[in-house]
Every structure is written in structure tokens, then in C-alpha cells.
Amino acid sequence: MKVVKMPGPMRMVWGSVIAYWLAGIVNPAFIAIAVMIALFIPILIADPFFPSQPEE
Helix, strand or coil: CCCCCCCCHHHHHHHHHHHHHHHHHCCCCHHHHHHHHHHHHHHHHHHHHCCCCCCC
């Protein structure tokens, strides 16, 4: 099994901001994408505190 490195919280914040900015230019549906990315940030922050698999 391969370990996947998740992006940092600041990269997620910038992605959310860019998606919100694109909503005004391309399509209003990008606001939903920005909200979903922003709601994913607490999961990334809490993930190291509650690992799903024990450390090897």
C-alpha cells in the first residue's frame, strides 16, 4: 500500500480562495467547490492527532 501525502492547510485555503474567485469569472458553481474545500481543512488539521493506522 502506498502512503499518500495530503496537502497542507494553507494550500487548501489558497485553493478555496481561487475557486471562489473563479466563481465570478467562469461559473457560479465554483462557490460550492470553494465551500467544500474550506470544510475539508479541519479534517486535515485533525488527521495527525487521530491516525487511522498505527505508526510502524
